[in-house]
Amino acid sequence: MTDKLWGGRFTQKAAAWVDKFGASIGFDQAMAHEDLEGSLAHVAMLGKTGIIPQKDADAITDGLHQLQQKLDAGELHFTIANEDIHLNLESMLTDLIGPVAGKLHTARSRNDQVATDLHLWLKHRLPEIKSAISDLQSVLVEKADEHAGTIMPGYTHMQHAQPITYGHYLLAYFEMFQRDYERFEFNQKHTDILPLGAAALAGTTFPIDREFVAEQLGFDAVYHNSLDAVSDRDFALEFLSNAAILMQHLSRLAEELILWCTYEFNYIEMSDAFSTGSSIMPQKKNADFAELTRGKTGRVYGALMGLLTTMKAIPLAYNKDMQEDKEPIFDAFDTILGSVHIFSGMIESLTVHPEKMHDATINDFSNATELADYLATKGVPFRQAHEIVGELVLKGIQTKTSLQDMPLAELQQAAPQIEEDVYTELSSEAAVNRRTSLGGTAVSNVKKEVKRAQGILAQH
Numbered sequence: 534m535t536d537k538l539w540g541g542r543f544t545q546k547a548a549a550w551v552d553k554f555g556a557s558i559g560f561d562q563a564m565a566h567e568d569l570e571g572s573l574a575h576v577a578m579l580g581k582t583g584i585i586p587q588k589d590a591d592a593i594t595d596g597l598h599q600l601q602q603k604l605d606a607g608e609l610h611f612t613i614a615n616e617d618i619h620l621n622l623e624s625m626l627t628d629l630i631g632p633v634a635g636k637l638h639t640a641r642s643r644n645d646q647v648a649t650d651l652h653l654w655l656k657h658r659l660p661e662i663k664s665a666i667s668d669l670q671s672v673l674v675e676k677a678d679e680h681a682g683t684i685m686p687g688y689t690h691m692q693h694a695q696p697i698t699y700g701h702y703l704l705a706y707f708e709m710f711q712r713d714y715e716r717f718e719f720n721q722k723h724t725d726i727l728p729l730g731a732a733a734l735a736g737t738t739f740p741i742d743r744e745f746v747a748e749q750l751g752f753d754a755v756y757h758n759s760l761d762a763v764s765d766r767d768f769a770l771e772f773l774s775n776a777a778i779l780m781q782h783l784s785r786l787a788e789e790l791i792l793w794c795t796y797e798f799n800y801i802e803m804s805d806a807f808s809t810g811s812s813i814m815p816q817k818k819n820a821d822f823a824e825l826t827r828g829k830t831g832r833v834y835g836a837l838m839g840l841l842t843t844m845k846a847i848p849l850a851y852n853k854d855m856q857e858d859k860e861p862i863f864d865a866f867d868t869i870l871g872s873v874h875i876f877s878g879m880i881e882s883l884t885v886h887p888e889k890m891h892d893a894t895i896n897d898f899s900n901a902t903e904l905a906d907y908l909a910t911k912g913v914p915f916r917q918a919h920e921i922v923g924e925l926v927l928k929g930i931q932t933k934t935s936l937q938d939m940p941l942a943e944l945q946q947a948a949p950q951i952e953e954d955v956y957t958e959l960s961s962e963a964a965v966n967r968r969t970s971l972g973g974t975a976v977s978n979v980k981k982e983v984k985r986a987q988g989i990l991a992q993h
């Protein structure tokens with residue numbers, strides 16, 4: 534026998550460096566609270582069902598409470614010799630209350646224990662993610678309200694396409710983050726299921742009460758198949774997948790903000806509080822935090838791909854491969870929470886340059902669709918109108934004249950249907966405000982959608 538908790542059938546000790554390779558205590562100590570919480574619910578059940586005498590259950594409960602206090606006080610020192618958080622805490626419990634601690638592991642395995650810890654860990658933290666997303670959405674809505682009428686170029690292929698408003702643009706991200714919010718909400722459903730009671734893989738011979746444990750821990754349901762209970766990591770993959778999609782949204786937003794703070798665009802300026810300088814170039818003000826978030830997107834995608842790959846060929850039920858599930862989750866959690874917070878502050882505090890945005894829509898021919906639509910309403914088939922306007926644009930580029938600056942006679946030469954009223958249709962304001970179709974960029978629409986968004990946030 535060796536000195537491991539499971540050392541009965543062993544005669545040879547592993548070298549310290551081998552132990553180190555197999556140990557997870559370096560990172561799974563992040564689940565120490567959850568491990569104690571799970572053990573408390575389990576021992577309450579063992580006492581209640583009479584699986585162990587109530588006085589033993591009480592002694593264990595008391596010991597676990599002491600460990601909770603020591604943990605909060607930073608007095609627990611974990612060791613690689615005890616491999617993981619489960620064995621570390623069990624050995625500490627034994628040191629505290631003696632051999633009765635050994636009864637805690639009745640009708641339980643580390644396999645259902647670790648799965649329970651991870652479910653609990655995520656269950657406790659999903660609300661934090663949701664509330665950070667809500668905060669970011671609130672900032673977007675507040676700014677969209679303020680900038681419902683701030684005209685800017687809308688792009689396709691990074692070319693000026695049609696004028697939109699900055700408010701409309703911000704609300705596009707509100708929608709994306711709302712879907713993220715809903716995805717994390719759904720993630721809760723699959724996280725809120727209790728594995729404990731599956732034991733190693735096949736269930737247990739003891740008359741356990743899983744519903745009682747689930748209730749103690751605040752889980753909505755219990756797993757109905759013991760093999761699935763210990764080997765399911767879908768809830769973790771869903772979390773990482775949701776995290777990856779969220780980062781994709783932040784990264785696209787980051788890219789645009791970085792571009793818009795450039796000398797060339799100058800649509801916005803980041804506040805000093807969310808910028809950094811250069812150690813050599815005194816004039817520099819860099820949008821580092823947007824860049825860093827864009828960069829961290831790769832890290833979160835990596836976490837998702839890593840765990841998907843780890844899980845892909847694991848036969849049922851538990852295999853040690855699954856120890857690799859924790860770090861990507863812990864890391865992705867910190868990364869997305871930090872990134873979402875950063876974006877709330879960054880967007881809240883940045884300065885918008887409405888005149889720069891508006892000016893960019895004046896000589897860019899982004900009112901060409903207006904003129905084509907104008908002709909179409911005068912009965913010219915749209916395809917023909919498109920061609921007429923295309924030729925006018927070409928002429929305008931050659932003569933450096935915008936459509937709205939061309940004399941009426943010149944316009945009429947291209948299409949006799951054009952009348953004096955065309956000029957009021959060619960302003961960016963008109964282009965925006967005529968787009969009143971549901972979901973369109975008209976200022977009145979944006980204001981309506983701000984109200985709707987506020988209603989959605991009120992339900993978070």
Ligand code: ARG
Binds near residue numbers: 647851853855856
């Ligand atoms: N440290 C392990 C993990 O993270 C705990 C479960 C170990 N179970 C086992 N049968 N070796 O997955």
